[in-house]
Amino acid sequence: MSVPEAIVLVSGGLDSCVSLAWAHRQGWGIRTLHVSYGQRTEKREEQAFHEIADHYEVPAERRLRISIECLRLIGGSSLIDRSMPVEAAELDRGALPTTYVPFRNTHLLAAAASWAEVCRADRIVIGAVYEDSSGYPDCRPAYYEAFQALLDVAAPGANLQVVTPLLHRTKGQIVRLGRSLDAPLDRTWSCYQATERACGVCDSCALRLKGFREEGIPDPIPYS
């Protein structure tokens, strides 16, 4: 039986780094895909993507960086539209935060699926988290079941599977898994708004800090 070949979506954040570490530990062939879509911290995330891929010695021809211009044009999210402020974390706010990018993960997965079809990869790994999340609808388990069903009809015969190793883990469990896999957590970047020192107050920082706190260890990246 041949070794699975995975396209791993690597934003450069904690979750995608641990997902890559996990796929690497499975012994799968690894290709890394980084997607820019006009988000505020685009350049900083891209730097993190390359440092993480360097750590795993992913060769240049197995890294793809693409830009999804249409999300920037369409807007509708404070991650993209710099005239909308990024809210401070309010993890039980009920409503969707302004950082939600409408239908974003479908664009990311579609890019991964197109690449997978061309290079004959059979896994797409995405670090979506449901338990400790901002409540985005495209981080729900039902979303990934529906996307898998779409893959089954859109790429019949490709046996392409979406894998979500973190979906049901808490942020503390993700930090623990990352440490147990020796993932380069110090290379990751999660903050939604800053690029030198993480702000510590946006949803993404708050969730990340919660993970390290639960594990009782310090977060290795700098905060303001």
Next chain:
Amino acid sequence: MSVPEAIVLVSGGLDSCVSLAWAHRQGWGIRTLHVSYGQRTEKREEQAFHEIADHYEVPAERRLRISIECLRLIGGSSLIDRSMPVEAAELDRGALPTTYVPFRNTHLLAAAASWAEVCRADRIVIGAVYEDSSGYPDCRPAYYEAFQALLDVAAPGANLQVVTPLLHRTKGQIVRLGRSLDAPLDRTWSCYQATERACGVCDSCALRLKGFREEGIPDPIPYS
């Protein structure tokens, strides 16, 4: 009850023109979305898009033209990769033709869905054809059922519906419908490889010509 607001995907070809004519006849609010993805006939299709939108007096702020760069980067199709020849039509070839762009329609629908969420549209209209098609998997009815299921979980509460008015029509029936709706068929462009006079031999030309032949009328666009 409010009037539905539709995002209509308009490539500039026969099928998308008739789909727009159909949505217009329903009395729906219309927004038109044109997607470039590095295809050979990109500029000619964009011209057709604008001429068709002009015909229906779609104002500029309701037209969106986006470019999906990643499909060009990923390649894998003779529509994009100019080193691969576009095959002559062989409509019962069994295998997928080289013009298939891996997972393309998912990118198009994701763009439409993102725009729909931002402008609160509740219909996405796409001129996919199953009966007389090149056998692309993302033109099958099961694909649209799966995408609808994805929308239901990814945009809960948006009541966003994918509408495929042509899915079960033959090309002859599409030409007839277009004529009965006074659609500007002379403004459309379907050819996969030429931009001045249609080649008449690619899959797209062959299917289109079949439609006009079935209806017993001449195709109004120029052929080599």
